Amino acid sequence: MHLLKLESVSRDFDVSRPWLNRVLEHEPRRLLRAVDRVSFEVSPGETLALVGESGCGKSTVARLIARLYAPSEGRIEFRGERLQMIFQDPYASLNPRWRVRKIIEEPMRFLNGGKPVAELLKQVGLSPDDAERYPHEFSGGQRQRISIARALAGEPDLLICDEPTSALDVSVQAQILNLMAQLQERLGLTYLFISHNLAVVSLVADRVGVMYLGRIVELAKASELFTRPRHPYTRMLLDAVPDLAMSGKPRTPVAGEVPNPLAPPAGCAFHPRCPYANARCQIEVPRFTNGVACHGVEEGRI
Numbered sequence: 001m002h003l004l005k006l007e008s009v010s011r012d013f014d015v016s017r018p019w020l021n022r023v024l025e026h027e028p029r030r031l032l033r034a035v036d037r038v039s040f041e042v043s044p045g046e047t048l049a050l051v052g053e054s055g056c057g058k059s060t061v062a063r064l065i066a067r068l069y070a071p072s073e074g075r076i077e078f079r080g081e082r083l084q085m086i087f088q089d090p091y092a093s094l095n096p097r098w099r100v101r102k103i104i105e106e107p108m109r110f111l112n113g114g115k116p117v118a119e120l121l122k123q124v125g126l127s128p129d130d131a132e133r134y135p136h137e138f139s140g141g142q143r144q145r146i147s148i149a150r151a152l153a154g155e156p157d158l159l160i161c162d163e164p165t166s167a168l169d170v171s172v173q174a175q176i177l178n179l180m181a182q183l184q185e186r187l188g189l190t191y192l193f194i195s196h197n198l199a200v201v202s203l204v205a206d207r208v209g210v211m212y213l214g215r216i217v218e219l220a221k222a223s224e225l226f227t228r229p230r231h232p233y234t235r236m237l238l239d240a241v242p243d244l245a246m247s248g249k250p251r252t253p254v255a256g257e258v259p260n261p262l263a264p265p266a267g268c269a270f271h272p273r274c275p276y277a278n279a280r281c282q283i284e285v286p287r288f289t290n291g292v293a294c295h296g297v298e299e300g301r302i
Contacts, residue, residue, distance in 0.1 A: 002041040002079065003190055004065065004158060009074035010214075011035040011060055015262070032261050034060045036214035037074065039288075042158070047184070047191040049205035049222070051198060051237070053258055057214040058194045062160045065192065080157025080190075084150075088163040090143035094135040100146055101131040107154040120149040125179060141172035145179065152183070162194045177203055198241050202226055210234045213261060213269040218292045230292045232274045232302065268295065276302050 016022060016029040035057045042048045050058040063069045065076060066085055084107070087093040094103055101117050108114035118128035124145040135143055144164060151159055161180070165173040181204065183189055195201050201208055201222070208225045210218040210233060218231040229235045256273035259265050268286050271277040276296040286293040296302035 001044070002077075003044045004042040004079070004192070005077040006041075006061075006065070007039050007075045007077070008037045009035060009039070009061070009064060009071045009076060010037055011057075011064055011069055012072040030262060033214055033264075034261070035064065035071075038211075038214075038216055039074075040209055040216065040219060042190060042192060044157075044190055045184075045188055046206045047193055047204055049193040049195060049201040049208045050211055050216075051195055051201050051208060052211035053196060053237075055258055055261070056211040058196075058211050059162055061211075062162050062192065062194050065158075066160055078158070082154050082156045083158040083160060084152075084154045084156040085160045085162060086144070086147050086151050086164045089167050090140050090147055091135075091167070093147055094143055094150075096135055099132055099134060103135070103146065104131070104150050104153050107150060111154065114153050114155060117149075117153075120153055123152065123183065124149045139172075140168050141175060144168065144176055148176075148179070148183070152187075156189070158190045158192065160192045160194070163196070164193075165200060166195070166197065173200065180204065198226075198237055210237070213258060213264055215269070215293065216288065217270065217294065219288075220291050230297050230302070231294050232276055232296065233270050236273075268293075 011034050012031045013034055014029060015032045017027060021027070022029070038061060040048065050061060052058055060069065062085070064071055066083060104117050104120055117131050121128055121130055126142065126145055126149070135146065138146065165176050168176065177200065180191070184191065193201065193204055205222040208220060208222050209216045210231060212233050218225065218229070218234045225234065226238070229238055259269060259272065265272055267283045268277070268281045271281040274281065280295050284295070286295050286298070289298065294302065
């Protein structure tokens with residue numbers, strides 16, 4: 001039984017120039033497809049991570065699920081009662097003019113109840129006395145704990161975590177990730193975890209979806225993806241992760257650049273950067289089959 005299901009979800013954004021400019025210069029409307037036929041399911045109690053380079057569409061997927069955007073195509077089914085988001089920047093996501101108490105109580109105004117603020121603060125490792133302070137009096141890690149407490153105040157069935165640790169120091173990242181793991185075990189939370197950092201994802205995810213130019217190109221259990229990556233893009237991302245084990249294996253940065261989403265390549269969008277691309281890759285879009293969208297994998301060349 002799934003908690004969340006996306007079926008062929010797409011989202012287009014109109015990035016056209018102003019109407020008068022288009023009329024005078026005879027320009028058509030320009031649509032940018034940020035998310036392209038994305039499908040996946042999330043089961044209760046699991047953590048699904050979406051990873052990829054900046055601009056791949058993963059944060060747009062998060063906003064579609066949270067209904068901050070409406071899908072242009074496809075269907076999103078959420079079987080829970082509530083979902084909440086934890087945002088990337090703890091300095092921008094909290095109202096600087098409100099005390100912590102009011103920040104955390106705000107979701108409860110719409111729920112007609114909820115846990116006491118003091119209890120929520122204790123759950124995230126803060127003191128009940130912190131309720132009377134302002135956000136500027138806290139460090140970045142403490143602010144993110146406040147953001148988590150605010151999200152928990154809504155008693156969510158699903159927590160969407162949009163790069164919740166990327167703005168924090170490495171040592172603080174570990175603390176926040178440990179806190180989220182503890183809360184998941186204690187409260188039975190379900191996470192959709194958005195990140196570009198594969199090292200972080202390897203610590204938290206049960207399954208991982210790899211996105212490239214708006215599409216999911218590989219989806220697998222985390223243990224399988226990190227030990228036996230199948231898509232060339234996934235391999236490229238993993239090869240760029242620093243070798244903390246000091247095994248001597250060379251690390252190589254991701255080659256090339258993400259194509260312009262307003263003029264994506266024909267066929268497989270990854271083919272201009274792929275060392276395994278052939279003529280078929282340049283003209284035919286690969287189907288997502290058995291957890292991967294790659295002609296090379298389908299043909300047994302990779």
